[in-house]
Amino acid sequence: GQQLNQSPQSMFIQEGEDVSMNCTSSSIFNTWLWYKQDPGEGPVLLIALYKAGELTSNGRLTAQFGITRKDSFLNISASIPSDVGIYFCAGLSNQAGTALIFGKGTTLSVSS
């Protein structure tokens, strides 16, 4: 079945550093979503991408829908302690019978 490879699995960074994470797939997706899960909470949508090549920002976060439609990237600039959490990518194809596929998540730790 379809799978998403999300990397890195975890990151330990200093406050103020920039962060990059990505998801890749062997399948083509028509929608890419990035979620953040705070400790003890459910995932919350950060950015949604619907078009190949699309670059979208949400504050210090920027995500891109890869031109091949098989990957997506999330960048966080000037990290702060509240960026701590698990970041999930998710992809959706329009192929009948498929569901939203999630990556395994990137756990981000920020030290001040």
Added chain:
Amino acid sequence: EAQVTQNPRYLITVTGKKLTVTCSQNMNHEYMSWYRQDPGLGLRQIYYSMNVEVTDKGDVPEGYKVSRKEKRNFPLILESPSPNQTSLYFCASSRDRWSGANVLTFGAGSRLTVL
């Protein structure tokens, strides 16, 4: 406030004792889904529902049942829980499955421990 509400948030139970985790959404969403989250495995889909009275298995349906008698509710039923069902469970909903507005809204999670 638009939200997905799950109950209970925390539950400790014993093997074999039937339990139900409720899920309700107030956004008139057609699509609802249950996931479980385990360390190192991310989010895995258990069951989903495209609309009232329409449910389908996800990736890990064994040991679970669901029902969708009303649009807003999508309970997850564990008829005979076992320790390997100890996990963090999330209910989620979206307007529909295929449109550009397909953005899942998640509940806050239900942490289940089966002894």
